[in-house]
Amino acid sequence: MGEKREFSRAGFAERAWLAIEGPVNGIVSSEYNPFYYLGAISIFFLWIILVTGVYLFLFYDISARGAYLSVQSLTVTQWYLGGVMRSFHRYASDGLIITMLLHAFRCFITGRYRHWRWLAWVSGAAMAWVIWIGGIFGYWMVWDERGKLIATLSARMLESIPIFGLPLSLNFARAGNLTDQLFYIVLFIHFSTAFFLFILIMLHITRITKAVINPPRVVAYGMILALLALSFMKPAISGSPADLKRLSEAVPFDWLFMFIFPFLNWVSGRALWGFIVAATLIFAVVPWLGRARRKPPAKVTLENCTGCELCMEDCPYQAITMRKRTDGMPYPLEAVVVDKRCASCGLCVGACDYKAINLPDLPEESVKDDIRRLVAELKDKGEGRKVMVFACAKGPWIDGIKDGKGGLNGYDWARVVALPCIGMLQPSMLSMALDKDIDGVFIASCAHGDCHFRRGNDWLSGRLAGFRPPVVKKSLDRSRIGLQYLSAVEGDAFIKELTAFREGLKARS
Amino acid sequence: MWVAGVLLAFILPVIYIAIKEWRSRKASEKDGGPPRKKEPLNWSALARVSVILFVLILPSVWLSDISYSFYRKEDAALKVAFKLSGSRVADCEEADLIKKEGERYRRELKDTRQVKMSMSKLGRCPRERNPVTVELYMDGKKLLDKSYAPTGLKKDMASYVFEEFLIEPGTHRVEAKLYRSGAGKPADFSLDGTVGSKPGEIRVVRFDEKEGALLIE
Numbered sequence: 001m002g003e004k005r006e007f008s009r010a011g012f013a014e015r016a017w018l019a020i021e022g023p024v025n026g027i028v029s030s031e032y033n034p035f036y037y038l039g040a041i042s043i044f045f046l047w048i049i050l051v052t053g054v055y056l057f058l059f060y061d062i063s064a065r066g067a068y069l070s071v072q073s074l075t076v077t078q079w080y081l082g083g084v085m086r087s088f089h090r091y092a093s094d095g096l097i098i099t100m101l102l103h104a105f106r107c108f109i110t111g112r113y114r115h116w117r118w119l120a121w122v123s124g125a126a127m128a129w130v131i132w133i134g135g136i137f138g139y140w141m142v143w144d145e146r147g148k149l150i151a152t153l154s155a156r157m158l159e160s161i162p163i164f165g166l167p168l169s170l171n172f173a174r175a176g177n178l179t180d181q182l183f184y185i186v187l188f189i190h191f192s193t194a195f196f197l198f199i200l201i202m203l204h205i206t207r208i209t210k211a212v213i214n215p216p217r218v219v220a221y222g223m224i225l226a227l228l229a230l231s232f233m234k235p236a237i238s239g240s241p242a243d244l245k246r247l248s249e250a251v252p253f254d255w256l257f258m259f260i261f262p263f264l265n266w267v268s269g270r271a272l273w274g275f276i277v278a279a280t281l282i283f284a285v286v287p288w289l290g291r292a293r294r295k296p297p298a299k300v301t302l303e304n305c306t307g308c309e310l311c312m313e314d315c316p317y318q319a320i321t322m323r324k325r326t327d328g329m330p331y332p333l334e335a336v337v338v339d340k341r342c343a344s345c346g347l348c349v350g351a352c353d354y355k356a357i358n359l360p361d362l363p364e365e366s367v368k369d370d371i372r373r374l375v376a377e378l379k380d381k382g383e384g385r386k387v388m389v390f391a392c393a394k395g396p397w398i399d400g401i402k403d404g405k406g407g408l409n410g411y412d413w414a415r416v417v418a419l420p421c422i423g424m425l426q427p428s429m430l431s432m433a434l435d436k437d438i439d440g441v442f443i444a445s446c447a448h449g450d451c452h453f454r455r456g457n458d459w460l461s462g463r464l465a466g467f468r469p470p471v472v473k474k475s476l477d478r479s480r481i482g483l484q485y486l487s488a489v490e491g492d493a494f495i496k497e498l499t500a501f502r503e504g505l506k507a508r509s
Numbered sequence: 510m511w512v513a514g515v516l517l518a519f520i521l522p523v524i525y526i527a528i529k530e531w532r533s534r535k536a537s538e539k540d541g542g543p544p545r546k547k548e549p550l551n552w553s554a555l556a557r558v559s560v561i562l563f564v565l566i567l568p569s570v571w572l573s574d575i576s577y578s579f580y581r582k583e584d585a586a587l588k589v590a591f592k593l594s595g596s597r598v599a600d601c602e603e604a605d606l607i608k609k610e611g612e613r614y615r616r617e618l619k620d621t622r623q624v625k626m627s628m629s630k631l632g633r634c635p636r637e638r639n640p641v642t643v644e645l646y647m648d649g650k651k652l653l654d655k656s657y658a659p660t661g662l663k664k665d666m667a668s669y670v671f672e673e674f675l676i677e678p679g680t681h682r683v684e685a686k687l688y689r690s691g692a693g694k695p696a697d698f699s700l701d702g703t704v705g706s707k708p709g710e711i712r713v714v715r716f717d718e719k720e721g722a723l724l725i726e
């Protein structure tokens with residue numbers, strides 16, 4: 001056996017970010033905190049974009065002469081529906097960029113992009129490309145002065161790719177050159193981005209078990225209300241019709257989509273492509289940059305495994321597959337860990353009732369040894385209520401986790417067992433900690449809805465509530481078990497809640 | 510309509526996936542999840558979430574509407590824009606060749622009843638075209654002297670000419686020469702005229718196929 005698992009504290013940037021988004025839990029509960037659903041919110045924006053887009057398409061005249069007028073008349077004569085649809089389409093797209101950037105930033109700042117998450121990261125980068133391309137062509141379709149400028153600039157970009165033979169710009173040189181065909185192609189590109197996005201999303205979440213792809217109902221309705229408010233506050237409208245005889249003057253520009261074009265003022269199209277490609281590559285290889293030691297993956301002890309599939313169900317990254325028994329035991333299946341996908345989170349340990357799966361650097365037995373040792377230490381303490389604490393290492397950075405010894409400075413009546421994720425808390429560990437001489441067990445989970453390993457705290461609360469196997473024994477006195485959700489920046493709250501929990505405990509009879 | 514067909518082809522997989530996903534969620538609700546009652550909507554949470562989301566996407570109202578002008582107000586532009594085929598590099602009467610080949614084919618068919626059409630012979634007739642070269646002078650100053658290669662894999666299609674110059678508004682003398690017959694040959698077309706352009710205006714030098722001449726538009 002190698003070294004015992006050591007935990008490290010969340011970095012300064014991560015804590016700063018958590019301190020910003022944490023207070024939102026005070027306004028809406030963590031169940032609805034938008035920051036915990038940025039991926040799902042982005043997908044819901046995409047649904048809105050798709051539905052409103054189909055509606056707009058029904059009225060869109062796919063021709064050089066008709067395009068502008070058809071959009072304009074829909075906006076003006078049907079402001080109550082078509083106009084609103086258009087505004088929804090616009091602001092959902094802008095909202096999508098904002099939530100996508102926040103989502104990516106959040107994954108980065110919380111360190112959720114390396115190792116087993118690389119596929120999500122890289123496919124995320126591809127999605128960003130597709131979304132930006134889709135938006136650029138969308139503005140083009142309106143064919144107002146803004147559309148003309150965007151068309152001119154994007155044509156310039158496209159032409160600067162050497163293999164791109166025909167100069168698109170010829171189409172915009174004179175009104176006579178502008179063909180309906182071009183509008184068909186643009187519509188086609190714009191629409192096909194939806195198709196590519198759905199494929200990419202499938203890829204994005206392939207390695208994620210039961211990915212949260214729908215925001216809670218309240219958040220979904222909230223998004224619709226927010227869009228509705230924006231639509232009436234400032235409806236999306238067209239500028240004046242594109243005039244090919246004149247240079248574009250000042251136009252309202254959507255910087256969320258078009259930020260790249262102004263660079264053409266200073267650099268050539270080719271240089272700009274070089275920059276974009278380089279930036280994309282750097283972004284895409286971020287998961288492999290810098291050093292980051294990976295913890296050893298979970299190991300199955302085949303003699304103990306019954307093939308019950310519970311670990312597979314609970315593994316957040318689809319790192320466990322079941323295969324036909326290989327050792328002649330009378331069970332049909334056995335669990336196999338795909339090392340590359342394993343996050344070493346220990347959720348499978350929490351799910352296994354047979355001691356059949358373990359983290360090499362933190363085996364179930366060593367956790368239990370710690371529990372026994374700490375319980376014994378507390379027993380020797382004599383009077384006063386005693387509390388065993390199970391703490392998620394991603395939560396508050398408390399003494400017991402820091403030194404790995406389990407003591408809590410100034411609170412001699414408590415001992416701490418640190419776990420990489422609270423989902424690793426196997427029900428038998430709970431039973432063991434709630435020894436007859438211990439008055440209560442306090443479970444400090446990370447923030448609700450923001451588990452670093454996605455679902456650990458959900459699975460734990462399911463086991464406590466008795467609907468997720470393996471369940472916590474009915475006979476365990478639930479009034480002696482406290483559960484709090486605390487993020488890495490809520491150290492003070494931890495002490496407060498722990499003390500309050502202890503005071504609320506009845507004395508053992 | 511083909512567009513409708515294509516769109517349908519895109520929407521169908523999306524609908525298929527959505528339904529599949531929905532059904533698998535239904536299925537996963539059964540296994541292990543807490544027994545879910547349809548809870549009544551939490552109105553106060555909705556109000557608060559809406560406000561937060563509104564604030565979150567509010568910046569897009571401005572970010573999508575900041576005025577931007579790529580060109581300066583006092584800019585005007587002169588574009589050179591047209592499509593033109595250079596002449597064939599080698600004179601090769603394709604029609605004539607086809608006729609001759611056809612005759613041979615018929616004759617030999619009568620004699621032997623088994624002949625091959627010699628496509629390679631036809632293929633040998635080179636279809637490659639010369640590049641199109643444009644020289645452009647404004648007020649006597651050279652703005653452009655560039656060759657535009659023929660397009661197509663066999664270099665047998667038209668050349669596409671597109672350039673954009675930002676110019677001072679006002680009246681300018683514009684001279685242009687157009688070469689399409691290969692190196693060393695004199696200009697095939699030329700133009701000598703004046704353009705007046707106001708700020709923001711775009712003038713275009715182009716080759717008109719019908720008139721067979723360079724024009725300023």
Ligand code: HEM
Nearest residue numbers: 039040042043100104107112113120121124125127211212
């Ligand atoms: C509109 C675009 C995007 C959508 C709709 C989207 C959606 C999602 C969803 C639904 C999840 C699963 C969340 C969960 O259940 O835990 C997810 C995870 C993830 N996304 Fe995205 N995403 C988008 C863009 C991006 C971008 C641009 C990046 C970064 C380059 C990114 C990086 C990630 C990562 C690293 C994860 C894994 C998080 C984890 O393992 O905990 N995503 N995304």
Ligand code: SF4
Nearest residue numbers: 305306308309311352
């Ligand atoms: S939970 Fe344990 S016994 Fe069940 S399949 Fe996984 S390793 Fe085997």
Ligand code: SF4
Nearest residue numbers: 315342343345346348
């Ligand atoms: S440690 Fe976590 S990621 Fe690895 S197999 Fe177990 S549950 Fe899956």
